[in-house]
Amino acid sequence: MSKKQHYKITVNGKEEEFLAEPRELLIHTLRERLKITGPHIGCETSHCGACTVTVNGKSVKSCTVFVAQADGTEITTIEGIGSPDALHPLQEAFKEHHGLQCGFCTPGMIIRASKLLEEIPNPSEEEIRFGMAGNICRCTGYQNIVKSIQAAAAEMNSAKEAAE
Amino acid sequence: MKDEVESREDRVAGLKGMGCSRKRVEDARFTQGKGNYVDDLKLDGMLFGDFVRSPYAHARIVNIDTEAALKVPGVLAVLTAKDLEPLGLHWMPTLAGDKQMVLADGKVLFQGQEVAYVVVQDRYAAADGIEAVEVDYEELPVLVNPFEALKSDVVLREDLLAEDGSIPDGAHGPRKHHNHIFTWEAGDKDPTLEVIDNADVVAEETMYYHRTHPCPLETCGCVASMDKVNGKLTLWGTFQAPHAIRTVVSLISGIEEHNIRVISPDIGGGFGNKVGAYPGYVCSVVASIVTGKPVKWIEDRMDNLMTTAFARDYHMTGRIAATKEGKITGVHCSVTADHGGFDACADPTKFPAGFMNICTGSYDIPTAYLEVDGVYTNKAPGGVSYRCSFRVTEAVYFIERMIEVLAIKLNMDAAELRRINFIKKEQFPYQAALGWEYDSGDYHTAWDKALKAVDYDGLRAEQAQRVEDFKAGKTRKLMGIGLTFFTEIVGAGPVKNCDILGLGMFDSCEIRIHPTGSAIARLGTISQGQGHATTFAQILASEIGLPADSITIEEGDTDTAPYGLGTYGSRSTPVAGAATAMAGRKIRAKAQMIAAYLLEVHDDDVEFDVDRFAVKGAPEKFKTMNEIAFAAYNQAIPGIEPGLEAVSYYDPPNMTYPFGAYVCVMDIDVDTGVPVIRRFYALDDCGTRINPMIIEGQVHGGLTEALAVALGQEIAYDDMGNVKTGTLMDFFLPTAWEVPNYETDHTVTPSPHHPIGAKGVGESPHVGGVPCFSNAVQDAFRPFGNTHTNMPHDHWRIWKTANELGLHG
Incomplete structure (x- = not known):
């Protein structure tokens, strides 16, 4: 002490x-x-x-x-990063694409993904897999996590384009 | 009226019942960080507990000095076995009929064993307090090899010797040696040996299925809170079987069961790790009773990997006999099972080696014999079913390796060898030589579909070319084609032969329909990520005609949920899912009477249609389930009690037998030993499919855990009994970087005895995946003389195999 x-x-x-x-x-x-x-x-x-x-x-x-x-x-x-009335696109995408099961890794996974998408707004699958390799999930096998992040990236990019 | 214009198709879709990929209702809270896991629980005045653990694998405890620890700020008490002994709680029963020390009673039997329990104000005081407890150990000879343990004079469990030094029978019969636990046999020994002695061809192999660990991302933990005013104990924890925990706590503590409430909140993955009862639970309960305050105990990762619930550790020797043409005539499987210091396997009572006797696999093998010897060693206790039904991974690995070894011996294609030995569709229900009655299957169809999907012949041609290129020095990469056809045995199980601590392995569902046409259903199971709140509502939606979105599913609170044996061994859908359907049918039966009364016709003159009862032959005359629900609460109907509720306790007549066909294509760099999975195709037949999205997710996850086990995940010990893989630095959990994309596929062969034909799927991909990944590695080296190498196939071991085969020049 x-x-x-x-x-x-x-x-x-x-x-x-x-x-x-x-x-x-x-x-x-x-x-x-x-x-x-x-x-x-x-x-x-x-x-x-x-x-x-x-x-x-x-x-x-x-x-x-x-x-x-x-x-x-x-x-x-x-x-x-979001509220019940206005979820972050990643929160929506993880729900939509079954990017979680037990949910224990999910907060870390989503907050990391949110950073990744700031670093690389339109990542390839390889970039997602590499950029998320510090976050372990024991349930999903990552396939749907990758899909969720891709979907969120697409959503965020199209929202950004619409705003510009 | 909306109902009149809505098509039947729309009404079906509106229910979101069975067969649709309904999005999960659990996800809103998990994606927003609002899950409620046990470590999130904070109660007023809550204390923490943590363990002083043994650094030695086998040692006598000479003295425990707690004086200095008690002076550490924040340390309130230090419990040792001496404190628990007067309460009779220094030992506890295990699920396998053995007993286990709660706190070291005179000696320790494995590294990391619980020696003393500090009760403290916060986690930091725990660390300080643990450091200040002084324990004098006198080291004893360490036994980490079960074969040596069976020959050694060193007695691990003096407590199991009679006063005259003789060895009394154990829970599963005679013991041959002081470090022997049981011998368990299935099948016919003499006829099997005779078949093998007289066979055209016999293939023999010895394989070690290494020790590993389920390692859910959330470790085990609990909060015990004794309310001394009301005499009620509440125990929150990461329990895969909350009701069983309640009964066990009552039996060992003497607290009447109605005064114990066990709650499993959200659980961060289980995979078998959270089935058993651990010293942390007992000590936390005692500490709460003593202090009158809530006490939280949460494992750290090292505690988790080193002490709670290992899996596998089976040394298996097999002999498989066949005709020259490849028709298998007999199998002999002999297992030496390393159970560690206490036999704490989580198996049904009558099955000390679980369902290892499913080891004849998917094949029509007329004669078979299995013998399993359990052995004590200086390793952690456990022996849980890591993402499988009791020891089925071991069984499937055994037979799927033996098939490959036999194919080599026969110089046959392993896919064809499987095909000619499959149990045929018309043979179901099939009585297997080792005792089980397989309920249903269509293996040939699944196999052909799988081989066609991957262009199996094309792959073999490519592989042959690769071998040529390798020999010609054009490539340093070999190609392996891993095949597996597995049959799982899940849904334990029929009360007549399945119990845990005497509790029959039925399961349950209780439904309450609310007046406005929504409902709550409670089950005896508990989700750890499987999405029960989503899928069980789908079963009910289809059964009772109310939308899944209007049905709340609740599990894990023993004060409210009906008694059930919990979630493991893929038993939730086969058992509790059946109970859900049956309870739903009781609701429907009463609804039918109410509908008939409202429609002023005889009960038999109405029929159920999606979401309503309609008069037969006059579909325009109907009452919706919504209307019926309301009527159940607001009308006095002659001869019918008010309300609309039902409960079902379902005792399954048989197990269910999901199966699948997997193919893995792998490229292996001979010089680095790195395997790259180029393709993985998984066809699963889990009978009726409730939610395809969730099934696919389960398959992805199970395959990834299989990849881990096959390619690197191991609990390894050195000769002194030190755990070499106690952190995630050494214990392999695959990341997104190592894991491939999987192709999923299915056939549907409903279970004939299950109310909705469902068989369970959560564990199939793990059971089938491990041999498939392993077979791919082994297959790559087959052209160079490899018959078998042990898992885990990490880079070093693969490199070593290549080296031993002379592939490094």
Whole structure:
């Protein structure tokens, strides 16, 4: 146990200030402290990606980041990318294309995919498979996840074209 | 009226009943991060529990010093076996008729075994507290090989010896040695040996189906909350069988069953890992009773891989006899099963080796004999069915390898060898030599469809050319064609021969129709991703004529759901799905009487049509199920009780026997050992298809878990009993990068005894997939003299095979 420190992070647009031990893992800050339970814990070793969130514009596995490292950052979780009345195209696409089964990997999968589509708006299947390789799914075999991401990309690109 | 203009076709479509690819109702919450998994549960004053675990695989415990740990801030208590002993809870019964230490009682038998349980304020205090517990161990000789264990003087389980040192019978009969658990036999030994002795051709092979782990993405866990005011214990957890857990908790704790409520919330995958009862559950319950506060225990990944529920670990020797023409005349299968330190296999009581006696596969084999010896070693207990019905993966792997080995011996094409030995369509129901009665099948049709779809002859020609090119130095890549035809045995099962801890393996469904024509149905099963809330509503929609979208399916709360044995072994659709249909038919029977009353005709003069009862011969006179539902609650109908509810407990008359034909085409780089799956074709026949989208998803997922097991996933130990694959760094879970796209196909052979003809599908692709991937690897090396190499076929082992065959020049 060590002395608590003062931290400030912004999660899904909301500023949060608190005292915590520096060794607290970001996933626990989110899940235990802030009650944001969308990101999940699957391995605690950065392999499975169930805890993936976006930190300062980058996909990050929050199970291996200390809260001290996240001080002052802006974080987006699955809870921050859509609402029940206005789902993110990825949320719609995963439902439509059976891109999930048990749902445990889904929040990490979708938040990672949302970043991937910012990095590569029109990815090939190979780019999707490579770009999503940090997120493990034990149920779907990925085929429908790939399909969901392709469908969301198409939807987002056509919406963007319509807006331009 | 809308009903009058709506076509019958539209009315059928509007129900979203069986056969349509209804989108999943579960997905809204999962895609928005609003799933409710056990670790999401937070209760006022909730404490945490975690284990001090043994670093040794076999050691005597000299002393446990908890003094320093109790001084660590946030640590409230440290439980050891001594604390549990007065409650009789330091050991617990296993599902296999053995007993298992809850906390180390004088010794440890495997690395990672639970030694002490710290009760703490939060997860960080747990880590600090565990570190401060001092345990003195005295190391003992370690046995990690079951064959050596059977010869060793080292006694692993002193608790099972009689006072005079003799070896009393175990739960499954006589034990031959102090490290022997049981011998289980099926079939006829002498006639089988005679057939083999006198056969034209006998192929023999020894194979090891390695130890692996189901490894769902969510680990096991629970929250126990003892309400001392009302004397009621609530236990939330990742339970694949919540009712069975309730009964077990009642039996071992002495708390009356009505005072225990077990809740399985959303479960992040199970695959067999979450069937059994684990020390974490018992300790959490005790800690909650002692502290009066809720206590949460969640495994970390290492705990999960090292301690809860391994799968497989079967050493199998087979002999298969045939005529010169390739007609199989007999099979002998001999298994040494490594069960680890305790026999905690999750099998029906009468089947200590599960349904291994389905190992004659899809073939008409007149004579067969199976013997299985269970053995204690210094490994973790378990032996669960990882995405399969009890040991069926082992059985199917065995026969599908033996067929290949026989084909080599006969110098025959393996597809043709299968074809000439299939059980013929007209032989069903088929009595197999090892005891099972296969309910239905049409194997030839499925096989021909599969071979045609992949252009099998073309593939073989291409492969032959590739071998020529390889020999001529034009390529360094070999091509393997993996074949598998599998028959699963699922839907356990008939109460007459299937029980777990004495609980018959029926299942249940209770339906309540609401006055406005919607409904809730509750089942004894529990989804872990299979989409029960979607598919069971489809069964009901077709049975009772209310839209699936108006039917809520609820599972996993023992206070509200009818008793059932849970979800594993592909039993949900075969058993609870049948109960759902049967309960639906009870609703329909009462609805018929109500409709007849409303239409002022005799009961027999109305007939069910999609969503209504209509007068026979006068379809314009009808009452919809909506109208009938309302009438059930607002009219006094002579001779009929108000309300519209039904419950069914379904005891299946037989198992169901889904089958499938798989082909895998693989290119293998001889110099790197890297296999690339070029094509995978999967034809599944699961009988009546409820939701094709979900079936396809199950096939993709099952095949991917099969790929993992065949190509790298392993729980490996060193000679000291150290787990070498305790994290996801070493334990192979395929990513999107390694996994191919699959082609799915189907035939439909409904189960003749199931109310809707469904057979179950969730596990078929895993059962059929493992031998198919393995056969592809082995087939690539067949032209160079390979008959069999053991899984997992990781890059290193494939490279080694190539090297041993002299392919590296």
